[in-house]
Amino acid sequence: MRITRRHFALGAAALGGAATLPFGSGRAFAADPLKIGFVYVGPVSDHGYTYQHDVGRKAVEAKYGDRVSTTFVENVPEGPDCERVVQQLAQAGHGLIYTTSFGFMNPTIKVAQRFPNVKFEHATGYKRADNVATYSGRFYEGRTVAGTLAGKMTKSNIIGYIGSFPIPEVVNGINAFTLAMREVNPQAQVRVIWVNSWYDPGKEADAAKALIDQGADVITQHTDSPAPIQVAQERGVWAIGQSSDMTRFGPKSHMTAVVEVWDGYYVDRVQQVFDGTWKPTDTWGGLASGMVEMAPFNPALPEDVRALGQQAIDDIKSGKRHPFAGPFKNQDGETVVPAGEAAADEAILSMNYYVEGVQGSLPK
Missing domain, CATH: 3.40.50.2300 (Response regulator)
Structure with a gap:
């Protein structure tokens, strides 16, 4: 069964009573899939920046099928709400989390410090850590x-x-x-x-x-x-x-x-997680690389x-x-x-x- 919209909540003990948030979801769960979360600043229907990131998410689903389970949260404000959403994703077992707006940078770094075994990637920012990579387009x-x-x-x-x-x-x-x-x-x-x-x-x-x-x-x-x-x-x-x-x-x-073309980047980075070669790199691609x-x-x-x-x-x-x-x-x-x-x-x-x-x- 394929779910296109769902509500996702963690228990009160884990979240301290955080409210339920609306999520979009990818394909049905397979055995031990890599859970991948995407945090979007706008709606996937914006026909612009968030839309293109979601095209990349779908490319990951198409490439890896039941080996992955993707979740997205849209319309996340830059600031404390972002930190709460990213923490929820990490607590829910997502092993790879993409945060896709400049204002998500500091919240991403904060949550990454609490979850050293989770891999994070932040779009358009510049702060990295042992488990935080950055990526953007020229x-x-x-x-x-x-x-x-x-x-x-x-x-x-x-x-x-x-x-x-x-x-x-x-x-x-x-x-x-x-x-x-x-x-x-x-x-x-x-x-x-x-x-x-x-x-x-x-x-x-x-x-x-x-x-x-x-x-x-x-x-x-x-x-x-x-x-x-x-x-x-x-x-x-x-x-x-x-x-x-x-x-x-x-x-x-x-x-x-x-x-902005994120498909190839997302597919390649997920493959690196599967191969055990993922590193907290900084990627800045342009016309020559195909990211623009x-x-x-x-x-x-x-x-x-x-x-x-x-x-x-x-x-x-x-x-x-x-x-x-x-x-x-x-x-x-x-x-x-x-x-x-x-x-x-x-x-x-x-x-x-x-x-x-x-x-x-x-x-x-």
């Missing part, structure tokens, strides 16, 4: 491709960018996008609206409308719902999707999307623009192009990376400034 590489297309297609020279939270992962994406955009169109500017949420279709739609009202004729996002794509379609402007191919939500407006892909370019884009976008993909994959190759400056006109150099990974992972071409101030 999403900024996809932003470089998107910025190239946007710079060529804008007529107003105003690009609207919907940001979730001003953390380095989001900031370096804005900067990579802007640098690539300005390389092909030095007059173009980026305007950012922060919605302080990973997934809030209402806020995302309102931000898209506000940016279009300010003159933006291309909308891009680092949020998870397709609402900005739908608004762009309604308003007749271009848009760039996030995490998954969002073409179906705005076939006329959707230029491309930065697609670009959705098909809209055929309505001019052929030369599509060719330029493909060239950006090819050059990043081959190492010919680095998204943060110098020279470039910050908003204050100070050279951040000089000519002949490129920003190191450490600098990319700690970006706390806007580059030239981004309007407004970065929230602190």
